[in-house]
Amino acid sequence: MASKANKPELIVNGKRLDGRDFNQLRPIKIEANVLKNATGSAYLEWGNNKVLAAVYGPVEAQPKHMADPSKAIIKCRYSMAPFSSLSEHNRSGPNRRATEISKVTKEVFEKVLMLNEFPGSQINIFIEILQSDGGTRAAGITAASVALASSGLHMRDLVYAVSVGKIGEHLVLDLDMIEDNYSDSDMPMAISPRNGEVLLLQMDGEYTKDELERAFKMAADAGKEIGNVQRNALKSIYENIDSKYKGE
Amino acid sequence: MQEVIYPGDLLSETPIRAPNSYIENGKTYSMVLGFKDSSGTGIIPFEGGWTPKVEETVIGVISSERNNVYEVDLGSHYRSLIIGGKYERFSFRLGDIVEATVKDIEDGRTIILSYPKALQGGTVISIKPSKIPRLIGKNNTMINQISQGTSSKISVGMNGMVWIKDGNIALATAAILRIEEEAHVSGLTGRIKEMVEKR
Numbered sequence: 216m217a218s219k220a221n222k223p224e225l226i227v228n229g230k231r232l233d234g235r236d237f238n239q240l241r242p243i244k245i246e247a248n249v250l251k252n253a254t255g256s257a258y259l260e261w262g263n264n265k266v267l268a269a270v271y272g273p274v275e276a277q278p279k280h281m282a283d284p285s286k287a288i289i290k291c292r293y294s295m296a297p298f299s300s301l302s303e304h305n306r307s308g309p310n311r312r313a314t315e316i317s318k319v320t321k322e323v324f325e326k327v328l329m330l331n332e333f334p335g336s337q338i339n340i341f342i343e344i345l346q347s348d349g350g351t352r353a354a355g356i357t358a359a360s361v362a363l364a365s366s367g368l369h370m371r372d373l374v375y376a377v378s379v380g381k382i383g384e385h386l387v388l389d390l391d392m393i394e395d396n397y398s399d400s401d402m403p404m405a406i407s408p409r410n411g412e413v414l415l416l417q418m419d420g421e422y423t424k425d426e427l428e429r430a431f432k433m434a435a436d437a438g439k440e441i442g443n444v445q446r447n448a449l450k451s452i453y454e455n456i457d458s459k460y461k462g463e
Numbered sequence: 464m465q466e467v468i469y470p471g472d473l474l475s476e477t478p479i480r481a482p483n484s485y486i487e488n489g490k491t492y493s494m495v496l497g498f499k500d501s502s503g504t505g506i507i508p509f510e511g512g513w514t515p516k517v518e519e520t521v522i523g524v525i526s527s528e529r530n531n532v533y534e535v536d537l538g539s540h541y542r543s544l545i546i547g548g549k550y551e552r553f554s555f556r557l558g559d560i561v562e563a564t565v566k567d568i569e570d571g572r573t574i575i576l577s578y579p580k581a582l583q584g585g586t587v588i589s590i591k592p593s594k595i596p597r598l599i600g601k602n603n604t605m606i607n608q609i610s611q612g613t614s615s616k617i618s619v620g621m622n623g624m625v626w627i628k629d630g631n632i633a634l635a636t637a638a639i640l641r642i643e644e645e646a647h648v649s650g651l652t653g654r655i656k657e658m659v660e661k662r
Binding site for chain 1: 467471483494495509514539542571572644645654
């Protein structure tokens with residue numbers, strides 16, 4: 216387990232363990248509309264993270280007493296597959312951690328979706344982590360955002376999420392599993408790129424005011440890169456069909 | 464391919480009321496994935512659910528009956544009812560396919576249907592509601608082309624259900640599913656024409 220006693224050297228010769236710079240993201244790949252039955256879906260690979268997100272709805276709210284007559288409700292299920300990690304998450308299904316992440320993810324999308332258009336209904340968001348390597352909640356939100364956009368539900372923005380951590384005096388972007396376990400602090404955040412509104416902010420450890428401001432700056436810069444990947448994924452659904460039939 | 468608009472994209476610095484956009488702090492933003500319509504401000508979405516409008520035609524399946532009130536499954540989360548009156552009695556059975564007109568939408572979640580008509584025989588297929596305008600075409604050109612080419616009777620519900628009877632049902636189904644997939648690709652009318660005339 217992570218402890219100060221067996222902490223490895225996380226920064227060697229000014230580079231991180233996997234050879235990245237401090238403000239460099241892991242490679243991201245997103246494919247949209249991968250599931251035929253879902254209203255919208257996305258598959259994301261972010262470094263070694265592999266995430267499948269699916270959106271169903273709006274459907275009739277179940278159980279009925281949960282239905283809100285003024286707006287739709289969101290149900291979100293974040294779950295790690297039993298084979299997603301080497302040892303720690305060896306049991307699938309809800310646990311404390313998954314319940315917490317489901318809740319914060321739900322609250323992100325409550326701010327983004329136009330829920331008042333579908334009173335009395337329910338929108339289901341499923342996030343399944345197939346392989347995990349740190350930063351899965353950020354990866355899950357980024358994938359679910361693409362899945363929601365591909366479903367055609369009305370939403371205010373294409374949200375992205377990323378984590379910023381601190382190793383010694385260095386701020387580092389997009390922590391992987393080892394960095395996450397041994398870093399001095401870790402802060403996943405979800406941001407609406409349209410106006411920079413922060414929709415999720417969780418923090419583990421300590422930051423000074425100056426570091427916090429720099430962390431937001433780093434996340435905003437990374438957001439442009441993530442946003443481009445998300446947009447290209449959505450665009451390519453229709454470009455692929457376009458090129459398939461244009462030739463005939 | 465036309466320029467793609469993503470949710471949250473700025474459409475205008477001034478507040479403009481246009482389809483599939485929203486206004487915040489005096490600016491207009493897109494709320495769907497799609498492309499610009501001919502007016503230049505509204506967005507035509509690639510995907511999207513069905514929002515009922517009064518006087519639209521819908522097709523559904525009778526799912527329950529009680530005291531001359533019939534509940535119809537339209538394949539959406541809206542509860543939809545056919546309410547018979549003292550002088551208006553219906554004799555539908557569970558599982559009957561009906562075509563009806565939206566009379567009213569109550570509380571934004573219950574649809575009241577009027578002028579129900581049972582569709583005898585035939586099959587029903589369900590496609591994405593956002594592709595229905597393309598299936599109908601300008602002045603019904605596309606749907607007439609399919610029904611003439613396959614000599615089928617086709618009835619289209621705006622909720623995404625399409626009823627087909629007689630003629631070459633397999634070809635008509637294939638053509639409709641192809642329109643669903645290629646709705647945004649230009650030159651579709653020509654390709655469908657070729658498809659139904661070739662047989």
